[in-house]
Amino acid sequence: MQQYLERFRLPGEAAETNFILDHPMTQMTCYSNNIYPFRLFPGKRLERLSFAPVTIFYGGNGSGKSTLLNLIACKLELERAAPFNHTPFFDEYLKLCDAELTFGRGVPKGSRIITSDDVFDYLLDLRLLNEGVDARREQLFSEYEEARGTPFHMRTLGDYEELKRRNEAKRSTRSAFARRRLPENVWGKSNGESAYAYFTEQIRENALYLLDEPENSLSAELQLELVRFLEDSARFWHCQFVFSTHSPFLLSVRDARIYDLDAVPVAVRPWTELKNVRVYRHFFERHREEF
Numbered sequence: 001m002q003q004y005l006e007r008f009r010l011p012g013e014a015a016e017t018n019f020i021l022d023h024p025m026t027q028m029t030c031y032s033n034n035i036y037p038f039r040l041f042p043g044k045r046l047e048r049l050s051f052a053p054v055t056i057f058y059g060g061n062g063s064g065k066s067t068l069l070n071l072i073a074c075k076l077e078l079e080r081a082a083p084f085n086h087t088p089f090f091d092e093y094l095k096l097c098d099a100e101l102t103f104g105r106g107v108p109k110g111s112r113i114i115t116s117d118d119v120f121d122y123l124l125d126l127r128l129l130n131e132g133v134d135a136r137r138e139q140l141f142s143e144y145e146e147a148r149g150t151p152f153h154m155r156t157l158g159d160y161e162e163l164k165r166r167n168e169a170k171r172s173t174r175s176a177f178a179r180r181r182l183p184e185n186v187w188g189k190s191n192g193e194s195a196y197a198y199f200t201e202q203i204r205e206n207a208l209y210l211l212d213e214p215e216n217s218l219s220a221e222l223q224l225e226l227v228r229f230l231e232d233s234a235r236f237w238h239c240q241f242v243f244s245t246h247s248p249f250l251l252s253v254r255d256a257r258i259y260d261l262d263a264v265p266v267a268v269r270p271w272t273e274l275k276n277v278r279v280y281r282h283f284f285e286r287h288r289e290e291f
Contacts, residue, residue: 001053002238003102004111004208008049008072011096013042019092035089037067045265052257053234057244058274059261065244066115068261069210072242073113075099078210082117111208114199116216122198123191123217144174196222203233211243215250223249248277 147169195217233239251271
């Protein structure tokens with residue numbers, strides 16, 4: 001399997017402290033609250049990340065999963081669509097970070113970060129598109145009734161297209177008349193199905209992809225479909241993935257390296273040892289007799 005990103009280094013507590021003491025702006029702020037992403041990772045004793053073809057950041061809210069993805073994406077200048085929490089200190093922190101790529105390889109063209117906001121924006125665009133289609137459909141129904149119900153006499157050659165339209169209305173049903181003039185309504189799928197389709201459309205071979213909680217909007221069944229898609233893309237299509245999740249389904253990706261960001265120090269763990277996965281397991285064990 002291919003790999004493009006090998007290692008990523010964070011500044012560490014000493015470098016962060018030196019910056020805070022030396023930077024004039026930190027003297028005027030309550031920096032514990034205002035200099036994000038400084039002070040986020042030293043308490044976790046996290047300074048260095050090594051990557052596999054599939055690497056996962058696991059942890060609860062506020063654990064730094066999305067921050068790590070955004071730092072990597074910015075350091076590698078990956079394509080992105082949605083904005084993120086870019087504080088005045090983010091670029092200063094980024095200067096203290098370092099990314100190491102596989103020897104002889106740069107970041108492949110097309111590599112990008114895909115966030116939940118990207119997926120939600122896509123779903124919203126679909127909804128707006130279909131609302132527009134629905135409005136146009138009602139307009140065409142009115143045009144159909146008008147074309148069939150009012151007399152028309154062709155007076156010049158310029159009236160030929162209107163004559164054709166009216167003759168078609170007389171020969172067609174209302175639905176057939178509208179269907180020939182409308183783009184297909186793409187909202188035939190559920191939100192989850194459309195979200196899954198978004199990933200399969202955006203992810204192409206030979207690239208690095210950062211995914212921020214891709215399980216959002218996906219049912220359990222579709223999460224398992226996404227697992228198979230990611231595994232096949234890494235194995236056969238030379239993709240490398242780094243993503244954040246707390247879904248037990250996504251955590252089960254074969255041969256993934258999983259960083260437990262809830263642990264101190266941050267540790268690499270098998271997915272079966274993670275707290276969230278064990279909560280699910282214990283829940284179903286308690287209800288075993290009901291199945």
